[in-house]
Amino acid sequence: MFFKPYMRSLAVAASLAVLAGCSSTGGTQDGSMDGTGAAGGVGTGTAGSGQVSGTGMGGNGAGQMASTGIPEVRTIYFDYDSDAIRPEFESVVNAHASYLAGNPNARVILQGHTDERGTREYNLALGERRAGAVQRYLSLRGVSPSQVEVVSYGEERPAVRGSNEDSFAQNRRVVFAY
Structure with missing residues (x-):
C-alpha cells in the first residue's frame, strides 16, 4: 500500500521539523555569542566578558575582536x-561609534536593562532611556540612525540573580548586540 510509506515519511519529516524548531542558536543576554559573557563581574576586565571598568583595555581603548573589528567590550553599566x-x-x-561609522552596513541593537527595583513599567522606560542615551552618543559621533535599534528589557533579563548591590550593579546595563 502507498499509504504506509507516505505516513512514515510524514512522521519523520514532522519529527525533524520539531527538532529543528527546538534547537538553540546560542548567545547570551549580554550580546556575546561565545557564552563568555556570563563570566566575571563589573570591573573584572575578563577578556571577552563584556564586563570591564573601562580602564586598562589595551592600546585602542576598548579592545577589538581581530577577525571582525567589532569592539570586544559590549556591555556598559549605569548608576542607580x-x-x-x-x-x-x-x-x-x-x-563602537568608530566601528559603526567605518562600517555603514553594520547594525547594532542597544539592549537596555535595569535591576529589579521599581515597577515593571518604570524599569522598561528606564532601560529605554539608557539605550536611548547611548544611541544619542553614537549619533553625535557620526553613526547613522538607521544602523541603531533600541530595545528595552527592563528587569526581565537579569545578567545576575540576587538582591544585593553587586547583583543590581551588574544588571544596570546597555548591551551592544551585533
Missing part, C-alpha cells in the same frame, strides 16, 4: 536610577 553614560565607559562607546 540613571541614564547618564559613566565617564569610564565613554571609550567603550567611542570604539
Whole structure:
C-alpha cells in the first residue's frame, strides 16, 4: 500500500521539523555569542566578558575582536536610577561609534536593562532611556540612525540573580548586540 510509506515519511519529516524548531542558536543576554559573557563581574576586565571598568583595555581603548573589528567590550553599566553614560565607559562607546561609522552596513541593537527595583513599567522606560542615551552618543559621533535599534528589557533579563548591590550593579546595563 502507498499509504504506509507516505505516513512514515510524514512522521519523520514532522519529527525533524520539531527538532529543528527546538534547537538553540546560542548567545547570551549580554550580546556575546561565545557564552563568555556570563563570566566575571563589573570591573573584572575578563577578556571577552563584556564586563570591564573601562580602564586598562589595551592600546585602542576598548579592545577589538581581530577577525571582525567589532569592539570586544559590549556591555556598559549605569548608576542607580540613571541614564547618564559613566565617564569610564565613554571609550567603550567611542570604539563602537568608530566601528559603526567605518562600517555603514553594520547594525547594532542597544539592549537596555535595569535591576529589579521599581515597577515593571518604570524599569522598561528606564532601560529605554539608557539605550536611548547611548544611541544619542553614537549619533553625535557620526553613526547613522538607521544602523541603531533600541530595545528595552527592563528587569526581565537579569545578567545576575540576587538582591544585593553587586547583583543590581551588574544588571544596570546597555548591551551592544551585533
